[in-house]
Amino acid sequence: GQNIDQPTEMTATEGAIVQINCTYQTSGFNGLFWYQQHAGEAPTFLSYNVLDGLEEKGRFSSFLSRSKGYSYLLLKELQMKDSASYLCAPGEYKLSFGAGTTVTVRA
Amino acid sequence: EAQVTQNPRYLITVTGKKLTVTCSQNMNHEYMSWYRQDPGLGLRQIYYSMNVEVTDKGDVPEGYKVSRKEKRNFPLILESPSPNQTSLYFCASSLGGPGAGNTIYFGEGSWLTVV
Numbered sequence: 001g002q003n004i005d006q007p008t009e010m011t012a013t014e015g016a017i018v019q020i021n022c023t024y025q026t027s028g029f030n031g032l033f034w035y036q037q038h039a040g041e042a043p044t045f046l047s048y049n050v051l052d053g054l055e056e057k058g059r060f061s062s063f064l065s066r067s068k069g070y071s072y073l074l075l076k077e078l079q080m081k082d083s084a085s086y087l088c089a090p091g092e093y094k095l096s097f098g099a100g101t102t103v104t105v106r107a
Numbered sequence: 108e109a110q111v112t113q114n115p116r117y118l119i120t121v122t123g124k125k126l127t128v129t130c131s132q133n134m135n136h137e138y139m140s141w142y143r144q145d146p147g148l149g150l151r152q153i154y155y156s157m158n159v160e161v162t163d164k165g166d167v168p169e170g171y172k173v174s175r176k177e178k179r180n181f182p183l184i185l186e187s188p189s190p191n192q193t194s195l196y197f198c199a200s201s202l203g204g205p206g207a208g209n210t211i212y213f214g215e216g217s218w219l220t221v222v
Contacts, residue, residue, distance in 0.1 A: 030206040042197060042213035043150070050208055087149065094165055095140065095205040099149035 004098035006088050011104045012078055020073045020101045022088030033089040034062050034073045037100065043087055046073070078105045109134045113198045113214035120188055120221055128183040128217050130198030138201045138209065139181035140165070141173065143194040144216075150197065156181055157204060188221040195219075 003025040012018040024032070031050035035043035049055055049064035049071065061074040073086055085100035113130045120126055132139065140155040142165075152165030156175040170192055172184040181200075185192060196217045201209040 031208050033205070033211070035211075040216075042215055043211075044213075045210045048208045048210070089205075091208065092204075092206040094152055094155065094163075095211065096152055096166060097142075097150035099147060 004088055004090065004096065006086075006098045006101045008099070009102045009104070011106060014078055014080060014105055014107050016078050018075045018078060018103060020075070020086050020088075020103070022071045022073070022098060024069050024071070024088070024090045024098075026069075026090045026092065026096075029066070029090050029092060031091045032062075032064055032071050033087075033091055033095070034060075034071075035087040035089065035097070037085045037087060039084075043097075046086075048091070075103070080105050080107065109212070111198055111200050111212050111214035113196075113217050115217060116215065117218045118220070120219070122189055122221055123187050126185050126188060126219075128185075128196060128198075128219070130181045130183065130214060131179050132181075132198075132200040132212070133179065134200065134202070134212070135178065136200035136202050136212075137178070138204050139175065140199045140211070141171070141181070141183045142197045142199065143167065143192075144197065145194050153183070153196075188219075190221045193220050 006022045034046040037043040047062040054063045083105045087100045088098040111132045141153040142150045154173040156162045198214040203209045
């Protein structure tokens with residue numbers, strides 16, 4: 001099984017930076033996904049980390065430390081449309097998601 | 108257009124009345140999966156399938172059945188629905204297992220209410 005822990009809610013101002021942390025314990029691990037989900041919609045892929053370190057994709061970056069069972073998603077230059085839930089998911093055959101972090105961006 | 112299609116999108120049904128939620132993908136994906144999403148609990152995997160005729164339990168399989176007779180279809184069957192199965196259900200697929208880093212594509216979701 002997997003234990004995945006991420007904060008429930010975060011609030012930030014437009015243009016700011018927010019870091020969403022995720023810790024996990026899993027019996028099997030190959031890499032870690034981050035997904036974005038707007039209310040009532042399907043999740044959409046953001047990133048996948050398999051090696052330790054930081055991967056940058058435009059305004060979004062994701063970091064992984066396999067030895068620590070830790071990842072974070074960094075959202076820069078926040079926009080109103082970034083208000084959504086962000087789901088951390090350690091990847092193996094049974095892909096389990098964390099409960100998600102709801103990010104609210106305020107003007 | 109590459110997509111995962113699930114039906115029905117919205118359903119209200121009564122306790123004990125068998126129902127099937129269909130899922131179909133047109134991307135020739137080997138891996139398919141069903142999730143349910145409940146407030147505060149996130150996405151929980153019900154069943155997954157690595158290929159035709161290969162299915163396995165996820166984290167919350169009780170009360171559900173699946174079948175994978177064809178590569179493109181992965182129906183979710185509730186033999187005797189109960190109110191605690193009221194939830195938002197997502198079907199998903201990927202080229203291979205998520206452990207290999209394959210992106211999971213989700214259907215639009217099916218809102219199921221059991222009264």
